[in-house]
Every structure is written in structure tokens, then in C-alpha cells.
Amino acid sequence: MTQMIDVLIVGGGGAGLRAAIAVAEADPELKVAVVSKVYPMRSHTVSAEGGAAAVIGVGDTLDEHCYDTISGGDWLCDQDAVEAFVAEAPKELIQLEHWGCPWSREGDGRVAVRPFGGMKKMRTWYAADKTGFHLLHTLFQTSLKYQDLIRYDEWYVTKLVVDDGRVHGVVAVELRTGRIETIAARSVILATGGCGRVFPFTTNAAIKTGDGMALAYRAGAPLKDMEFVQYHPTGLPFTGILITEAARAEGGWLINKDGYRYLQDYDLGRPTPTPRLRSMELGPRDRLSQAFVHEQHKGRTVDTPYGPVVYLDLRHLGEEKIDTRIPFVRELCRSYQNLDPATELIPVRPVVHYMMGGVHTDLDGATPIAGLFAAGETACVSINGANRLGSNSLPECLVFGRRAGLAAAGFARSHRDGEAPAVRSQGGDERRRLERAREGGGTGERIAGLREEMQHTLEGAAGIYRTGDALAKAVDTLAELGERAAEARVDDASATFNTELINLLELHTMLEVARTIVACALNRQESRGAHQRTDFTARDDAAYLAHSLVHRAPDGTPSVGLLPVTITRWPPGERVYGRE
Amino acid sequence: MTGVSAYRAPRDRLWFARSRRYALFVLRELTSVLVAWSVVFLGMLVDALRGGAFQEFAALAARPWMIALNVLALAATVYHAVTFLNLAPKATVVRLDGWRVPAWMIQGGNHSAWMVISVLIAYFVLRSP
Amino acid sequence: MEVARYRPGEDDEPVVQGYDVPLKPDWAVLDGLNHIKDQLDGSLSYRWSCRMGVCGSCGMTVNGEPRLTCGTFLTEYGDGPIRIEPLKGFPVIRDLVVDIDGFLAKLSSVRPWLVREGEEPPLTTEYAQTPEQLEAYKQYSMCINCLLCYSACPVYVLDPDFLGPAAIALAQRYGLDSRDMDDRFDVLNQEDAVWGCTFVGECTRACPKHVDPAEAIQRYKLTAALRSVLPWSRR
Amino acid sequence: MRRRLEPYLWLLFSGGGVVAALVLPVLVLLFGVLMPLGVVDWPAAGHLSALTGSVLVRLALLVVAVLCLFHAAHRVRFTSEELLGIARYDVLVAVVCYGGAVVGGIAAGFILF
Numbered sequence A: 001m002t003q004m005i006d007v008l009i010v011g012g013g014g015a016g017l018r019a020a021i022a023v024a025e026a027d028p029e030l031k032v033a034v035v036s037k038v039y040p041m042r043s044h045t046v047s048a049e050g051g052a053a054a055v056i057g058v059g060d061t062l063d064e065h066c067y068d069t070i071s072g073g074d075w076l077c078d079q080d081a082v083e084a085f086v087a088e089a090p091k092e093l094i095q096l097e098h099w100g101c102p103w104s105r106e107g108d109g110r111v112a113v114r115p116f117g118g119m120k121k122m123r124t125w126y127a128a129d130k131t132g133f134h135l136l137h138t139l140f141q142t143s144l145k146y147q148d149l150i151r152y153d154e155w156y157v158t159k160l161v162v163d164d165g166r167v168h169g170v171v172a173v174e175l176r177t178g179r180i181e182t183i184a185a186r187s188v189i190l191a192t193g194g195c196g197r198v199f200p201f202t203t204n205a206a207i208k209t210g211d212g213m214a215l216a217y218r219a220g221a222p223l224k225d226m227e228f229v230q231y232h233p234t235g236l237p238f239t240g241i242l243i244t245e246a247a248r249a250e251g252g253w254l255i256n257k258d259g260y261r262y263l264q265d266y267d268l269g270r271p272t273p274t275p276r277l278r279s280m281e282l283g284p285r286d287r288l289s290q291a292f293v294h295e296q297h298k299g300r301t302v303d304t305p306y307g308p309v310v311y312l313d314l315r316h317l318g319e320e321k322i323d324t325r326i327p328f329v330r331e332l333c334r335s336y337q338n339l340d341p342a343t344e345l346i347p348v349r350p351v352v353h354y355m356m357g358g359v360h361t362d363l364d365g366a367t368p369i370a371g372l373f374a375a376g377e378t379a380c381v382s383i384n385g386a387n388r389l390g391s392n393s394l395p396e397c398l399v400f401g402r403r404a405g406l407a408a409a410g411f412a413r414s415h416r417d418g419e420a421p422a423v424r425s426q427g428g429d430e431r432r433r434l435e436r437a438r439e440g441g442g443t444g445e446r447i448a449g450l451r452e453e454m455q456h457t458l459e460g461a462a463g464i465y466r467t468g469d470a471l472a473k474a475v476d477t478l479a480e481l482g483e484r485a486a487e488a489r490v491d492d493a494s495a496t497f498n499t500e501l502i503n504l505l506e507l508h509t510m511l512e513v514a515r516t517i518v519a520c521a522l523n524r525q526e527s528r529g530a531h532q533r534t535d536f537t538a539r540d541d542a543a544y545l546a547h548s549l550v551h552r553a554p555d556g557t558p559s560v561g562l563l564p565v566t567i568t569r570w571p572p573g574e575r576v577y578g579r580e
Numbered sequence B: 001m002t003g004v005s006a007y008r009a010p011r012d013r014l015w016f017a018r019s020r021r022y023a024l025f026v027l028r029e030l031t032s033v034l035v036a037w038s039v040v041f042l043g044m045l046v047d048a049l050r051g052g053a054f055q056e057f058a059a060l061a062a063r064p065w066m067i068a069l070n071v072l073a074l075a076a077t078v079y080h081a082v083t084f085l086n087l088a089p090k091a092t093v094v095r096l097d098g099w100r101v102p103a104w105m106i107q108g109g110n111h112s113a114w115m116v117i118s119v120l121i122a123y124f125v126l127r128s129p
Numbered sequence C: 001m002e003v004a005r006y007r008p009g010e011d012d013e014p015v016v017q018g019y020d021v022p023l024k025p026d027w028a029v030l031d032g033l034n035h036i037k038d039q040l041d042g043s044l045s046y047r048w049s050c051r052m053g054v055c056g057s058c059g060m061t062v063n064g065e066p067r068l069t070c071g072t073f074l075t076e077y078g079d080g081p082i083r084i085e086p087l088k089g090f091p092v093i094r095d096l097v098v099d100i101d102g103f104l105a106k107l108s109s110v111r112p113w114l115v116r117e118g119e120e121p122p123l124t125t126e127y128a129q130t131p132e133q134l135e136a137y138k139q140y141s142m143c144i145n146c147l148l149c150y151s152a153c154p155v156y157v158l159d160p161d162f163l164g165p166a167a168i169a170l171a172q173r174y175g176l177d178s179r180d181m182d183d184r185f186d187v188l189n190q191e192d193a194v195w196g197c198t199f200v201g202e203c204t205r206a207c208p209k210h211v212d213p214a215e216a217i218q219r220y221k222l223t224a225a226l227r228s229v230l231p232w233s234r235r
Numbered sequence D: 001m002r003r004r005l006e007p008y009l010w011l012l013f014s015g016g017g018v019v020a021a022l023v024l025p026v027l028v029l030l031f032g033v034l035m036p037l038g039v040v041d042w043p044a045a046g047h048l049s050a051l052t053g054s055v056l057v058r059l060a061l062l063v064v065a066v067l068c069l070f071h072a073a074h075r076v077r078f079t080s081e082e083l084l085g086i087a088r089y090d091v092l093v094a095v096v097c098y099g100g101a102v103v104g105g106i107a108a109g110f111i112l113f
């Protein structure tokens, strides 16, 4: 048993670290701890490339950023959340500048901005094309300033201790020693990132297994809008490595096998030689990925061993622009695809990228469980609606990371009671469960095989286009996979750095999350944003201008309900791109 | 926190033999021994000059083992000069108007200076009176 | 692939285990390890995450050289075998996993954050910084903490107390930032810090992100020396 | 104490490195190789004496000698520590190395003046 923590943050990515600093700054008296399954600077925020959106430029207004976000999200965003987000994002990015983030600059020393998909104005701040990397390292290094901040690096959280509707701490395994500890805490913030790894082909790192979503869901908190999974239109085949949207923002074209800029056929505007905002290649990601599927059906994609591709053409940008604005794109193409984008076409295909849904929270990151908060990709405050705009997610991590931090600090200050009895009893149960998992060994199939089966089930049923039949079948497949996973084989009985045990626990969380994705997708009988049903092709505001809210029923199955969307000033309208 | 059972590799006594580049590095550092010898040798020369024992010195210098040693010393000092002048731009980053002078220019400058100085010295030494 | 295994409690020192891995043209060494873990032997332990060369977790010794395994391809080594060992110079926790807490402590010690004096300005304006001023430290900000440079540096491998290339480069990253007001002289002007480096230069060669830590160190030596000779000059 | 010395030692080392690089190769080439081999003739002793006659030249030679010796001492100190693993005796090694350089420098002074 360890000391009582006031604010325990699960996750050391952008959202988690921002929350930690917010608490440390607000009240140095509070004990803050960050638990992370990887060293914080390895968190997946590090991979974000393109940029972070916030209004600073002249001629841009907060309302326009709101409108772009809301229309981009197909009116499923909570508009009060979007307004709060848009208003605070500039402050957060400036705060980061004050902490040393190396934002790219204009000649006169101001921070530079670039255009981005679905945004009507240039408002995306960037640090070349390693924005997330610089953001994360700036946050991490700044967090080192707070020497009282406790870090549990390479600890894997397996369970939330919840009793009587209130959170009391977490159970976690220390990877290095295999020690299983219960960490008592007055408040807990989940900032564990997304769950792209439930799909076979994703830009997401190996650690993105939806742990936080599953932790909250198992503890009784609902998940929201889980059917909305973003496909990014430009991933490299085989690896799924992302070619950032910035490549298109700087003027890159998407062309099919005939060298034709096919987006013009899908109501995204007319091709122009230089990029036009909210048009063609700078349309929103859902529409671009859907256009790819249509091209594929028309036989205008190119077949490769790793599936059909189209091409991203950067050749006309010239070497110099590529090297100054998007050097990492060139580096990635060279090392992972063995080609030079200055002279060659980049093969790309849509790839699972981001989870719009997540743990249901209010504007302060609070979940329905007292003392439990969530922020970042793992949460669904609902600023992203049915489709997130590129470069909104990093500022989301900052804005709501800070908000959740402050709210959790407030909660911890007003709940000064000691350790609850549940900590000891639930902690003991969980320890025994984990020890069994480690020592029992399991006799069944390999983890990797089950994982692949789950991933392909999801891709088949909950990909860019979905049908009721396939989804219904996937519900059964996943339930059956869950039973088989309970028997999965574990070779490794060692306590020290047992990654196989972690893989197994991650498989369980992914299956949990996968079932909610499929259940929500099955329930939503309309097409909206990233959720496209071929059996219900139209948007249906009368029935579904509402969030999906999914609870875990006592038998473990997901039970889906609806929750109204908050509309403040922007009544639902048509999504128009490429037309004035 | 360090686990009790973490494995620490024992000291590798032959680390410098593990890769060609480590060996080149050690070689570079060892040139210093011959640099010191060169100074000693030149000191002997000056001493001989001032003590009027120039002929004896010349005879000593012409011994085969002495020549061999000095050929080695020559190789070492040249290797030293090349590596040292090449590495100099690492410590001195020169910026003009925010434009960073590329390393090869500094290196080129260093090597030119080396040549000029060498020629000058040779000229003064060999110039007939 | 020949992989060094170390199971504390079972092995007294690392032992090499061979695995047959198909030689696919697209596969990185990391894909080979994943193949082993997924298909052949689930008990092999190593770190990885982003598989795009930016998270810094997959550094290992590949055929004697420190490399990022996600960016090193099987085809570089012909028909093999390829020998995979943990990064040299660090205590081995298990298999290919090494203990890097020492580095994190060193990193904290160089104050890797922007040091300012006086009030922080309001969150409405940024500090101005021209592209040239950004360029002055940008390179040193690219470090992904992969620690290949430590593993390549004989000084560090012989003496783990040496502050080492990446930590010094990151100190310089802040020191040369036009917005920073600290020179970190107290921590860098130490025998175990910049003066421990004998300019082997291998750190720079090993660095996958072209940070050039060797340069960062030599530059600080000059800074520190000038500051010592001219005590009134700050930076 | 050592900490405050280190920057000065490094300055001497670097200065010595530059001087050694610029002047030693040609001198060794001439006096150590070409002349003994008879490729070029030995200049007259008088000419050389005249060259070293000027106080300025002798001062310069002294500086060259001292710097080069320091350079060598510094490198020998670190290299021996790295090669032989005797870093824990650093103080002793340093005294021996730099001491050698100082002695050499004094000897050079005696020879020249």
C-alpha cells in the first residue's frame, strides 16, 4: 500500500501531462501522480505531425473556428463544449510557447500558421511537421520542473477502484518488477489516449489499446459516440504510417491511377493549382476517405500487395518547400517506403487514425462517477462530433487536460477523507486475478491470433462503410472471441517486464472497446460523418441528432441509449465543401 | 528504483578493438605521444645548435631507427592535423546574419591556413642566406 | 535472428537464442521481433510503440551497432543471422529491455525547461522569436531520448556517471533558445559533464535524428572556457 | 578545485592542438625525414642559429613547445584512463601528465634562453 494521492493521472501524453502541470501550478500542496505504461515522452502524442488549431490571426474569429468544427463534426458536437474549447485553445498554445515549444515562425518573429483540412482560415500552429513531438517533449520537460510530481513510469493500470459511485484509486502493475499495487487516490483522471489498435491498419502506436475507455466502462461509466472512428485518407501501405494532412495543406494533390484529381467528382470543389481552404484536398477526412472507397469500386485505384492505393503527389512543391515545411514526410517516405516525394508519387490509402468517441464527460472532464475525470482522446467531451477536424485534437488535449486537472484538484480538496475500505478489498481481488493470469499460463490460442481476428472483424464490419447485417454478425463474433480470449495462452510466467501479460490485458480491453464500437454502430441507423451505413444512407436528424451512450450491462454486453446534443447557436445545416 | 536483478555487463577491456571507428579514435588520441616526441626532437635540434653540436645531431637524425621514428611522427602529426582541423568547426559555430557558415568552409579555411604556414616555415628554413 | 535473452532469476548472464524469421523486403528488425513474439515465443520482452522512429523506445544493439529497430531493415543484413542485443552501457532488466532511469535523472539535472526571470507575460502574446533564432537551437530540440548516443559513447559505457551526449544537447537546446535566461554553467562545467567528453564523436554518428550532440558538447566547452577566462561575460 | 581548472586545461589543450597541427608536420618533415635522408640539404648551422637568434622567434618556439606538450599531456591523460580503466586515479594521472608537460616546458625554456 502506498501513500494517498490527491490527483492521480493515468496517462502521460499531452492530456495527462497538461493536467499534471495544471494541478501542480494551481495547488503545490496537493500530491499529484502520473501513472503511465510507457515513459511519458514515449506517449503517442509524440507522433502527431501536422499541427494544433487556435485562432490568432487577424481576419479569423472564434465563431468561424466553432463553425468549422461543428460542421466538420456533422452537427454532433456539443456546441457549448466547442465554444469553450475554441475560446481557450489560443491561450493554451501561447502557454506552451511560454514553456519553450519551438513553434515555426514568421520572419518577424510571430508564430506561423498553416491551412488544414476542413478549416476555413489559416489557424493551425505547427512546429515543422513534428508538432506533437515538440508539444509532448515541451510538456514533459516542463513537468520536470515540478519536483514533487510523482511519476509511476512503466506502470500498467488494470482497474479502477470504485465504490458507491465514487472512485478511490487504481490497481496497477509495475512492469519492471511485476509488483501489483493498489494506489489510493482522492481523484483520478484518465488520459490514456485512443484505441486505434482494435483495427488492423492504423496510424496508432502499439500502446493505443483503449485501456482508459475500458477501465471507465467496466467501472460503470458510460462511453459516448463509439461508432465514430476516423479514417485518415493518407497512410502509407503496410506500415500505416501517417503522411500528415500538412502535406496537402502545403499543396499536395491526391490522384488516382489515371493521374486524375478524383476528389472533384465527390462534391468537394474544383481543382485549383494552389490549395483552397475547405475544398478538394483540404476537405474533411471522412469525405476524403469515403471518396477513396468509391474510386476503388470504380476500379481507379492501384493494387499493391498491401491493398489498393491512390497517390499523393508532392512533386510540384519542389525540394525546398518540402524540406522546410514537411521534412519529416520526406524522412518517413525515404526510410519506410524507399522513395523520395520530391520526385516520386507516394502511395497512400485510408487508415484508422482517431477515435471521436470515448468516456462520457462534461465540460470539466467529469464523468458520472464521482472523482473520476477523463481528458484527451480517451474522453468524449464532444467537440469532435461525428468527425474530428485535423489539428483540433492536440489543443483539445491541452484545454481539457487543464480543465480536468483543475476540476480534479477541486474535488480532491473538498474530499479530505481517508482511505476507503474498498481499496483494500478490491485491490486484493484484482491482485489475485492478475496473479492467476500470470501464473495460470492459459492453454488456448495465441494472443496475436485472437487479436488479428478481432481486428479483421472490426475492419469488415465497422470500416468506412457499414451495414446492419455485418455489424450484427460482428456482435456475435466478438462475444465468442471474448470467451476464447479468456483462455488465451501465455508463455511467460516471469514477473520481470512481462510484456506478454500486458498484451493479454490489452487484448481484453480492446475486445471490450470493440464491442461498444460495433454496438453503437448497429444502433445508429443513419449516416453521419465518419459513420456511413449503406443500408441507411441519409442523415436523420429527427431520430439521431443525439449522442450514443453505451453502458456495460451486468452480463457484460453493451447497452446503447441516446443523449441529446447541445445546440447553442448553430442549427444543423448541410455540410458544404468546395462551394462558396 | 533499480531492480536487484538487473544485469550489468562487465567492463569491456578491449572496447577500442570492437569497431574500426573506435580504433581510429584511439589512434587519433595516441598521435599525442608522437606530438610530444616531435617537440622533444626539435628541442634536441635547438639544443644542438646552441651548444655547437649540430653535426652530431645531424648524424643522430640520420640513423635508420631515428628516421623510422620520425616517419612515424610525421604520419602522426599529419593525422593529428587533419583530424584536429576538421573537427574545429564543431566547437566554433560561426553565424553571419543568422546564416550559419557551413562546416566545410571553416575546414577549408583551416586547411588553407595550415598549407600557408607550412610553406612559410619551409621558406624561412630553406632560404639560402 | 540471434536474440540475447536475459531472464533475471533464471540466467546469470544473457544467453543467445536463435529464431528463424522470414526475410521480407518491407520488414524492419522490429517486425522480425514482433514475428517472434506473436508466432514463436511470446515470452520475449522488448520495448516499442510508434514504429515510425519518433517515440524513441525501440533502441537496441543490432549486429554490434546501436540502432532504432523500427527504422533498420532486415534486408540490410543479407541472409543474416542478425544479432540483437540490448543497448550497451545500461543495466539489462530483461531480454532487450534496459534501465534508463539514470538518464531521466540526468535530464532533470540540466533544467530542461525554459528558465525566465520576472513575471510571466499574459497569455495573449507570444515571445517573439525569428526563424533565425529558432534555427540556432532547433537541431538540438529534435532529440527523441532514444539513448543510442549513450550506447555508442565509450566514455559513457566506461563511466555511467558521465552526463552524456543527449542530456548536454538538451541543455544546449534551452541554453541557445533566445527566450531562455539561464546558462546552466553550474551543471555543465563539471568533470562528469562537458569535460568528461573526449570528443569520440560516435554519439553524433549513432544519432538517428541528426541532433549532433558531439557538436553541442564541444560548443559548450568553448562557452564554458570563455566564461571562465572572462568571468564577467555571460554567454 | 579541479572543476575550475578544467576549462583552462581544455583551452591549453585546444590551443596546443591547433599549433601542433599548423607547425609540427612541416618541421618533422624537414628536419626529421627529408634532411636526414638527404632529399634536401641541411641548411648551414649558422643560418639556423641566426633564425633562432631573435628573441621573438625563441619566445614563439617556447610557446609552441609548451602548448604542444600540454596538448599531448591532456590527451595522454584521458586516453590512458580510457584504455587502461584507471579513471579512479585521475588526480594522480593528471599530476603525472601535466607535470611532465611542465618539466618539458621548463627544459625548453633552459634550452632556448
Ligand SMILES: Cc1cc2nc3c(=O)[nH]c(=O)nc-3n(C[C@H](O)[C@H](O)[C@H](O)COP(=O)(O)OP(=O)(O)OC[C@H]3O[C@@H](n4cnc5c(N)ncnc54)[C@H](O)[C@@H]3O)c2cc1C
Pocket: A010, A011, A012, A013, A014, A015, A016, A035, A036, A037, A038, A039, A040, A043, A044, A045, A046, A047, A048, A049, A050, A051, A052, A053, A131, A132, A155, A156, A157, A158, A191, A192, A193, A194, A203, A204, A205, A207, A208, A211, A212, A242, A244, A353, A354, A375, A376, A377, A378, A390, A391, A392, A393, A394, A395, A397
Ligand atoms: C500519427 C498521428 C498524427 C496525428 N497528428 C495530429 C495533428 O497533427 N494534430 C492534432 O491535433 N492531432 C493529431 N493526432 C491526434 C493526437 O495526436 C492524439 O489524439 C493525441 O495526441 C492524444 O493524446 P492523449 O494525451 O489523449 O493520449 P496519448 O498521447 O496517446 O497518451 C496516452 C497515455 O496513456 C498511457 N496509458 C494508456 N493506457 C494505460 C494504462 N493501462 N496504464 C497506464 N498508462 C496508460 C500511455 O502510457 C500514455 O502515456 C495525430 C494522431 C496520430 C496517430
Ligand code: SF4
Pocket: C142, C143, C144, C145, C146, C147, C148, C149, C150, C165, C166, C169, C203, C206, C207, C208, C209, C210, C211, C212, C213
Ligand atoms: S541525441 Fe540522438 S541518439 Fe542521443 S538520445 Fe537524442 S536522438 Fe537519440
Ligand code: F3S
Pocket: C152, C153, C154, C155, C156, C164, C165, C196, C197, C198, C199, C200, C201, C202, C203, C204, C213, C214, C217
Ligand atoms: S561519443 Fe562520447 S566522448 Fe563525447 S563526442 Fe560523443 S559524448
Ligand code: FES
Pocket: C048, C049, C050, C051, C052, C053, C054, C055, C056, C057, C058, C059, C068, C069, C070, C071
Ligand atoms: S518504435 Fe518508436 S522509435 Fe522505434
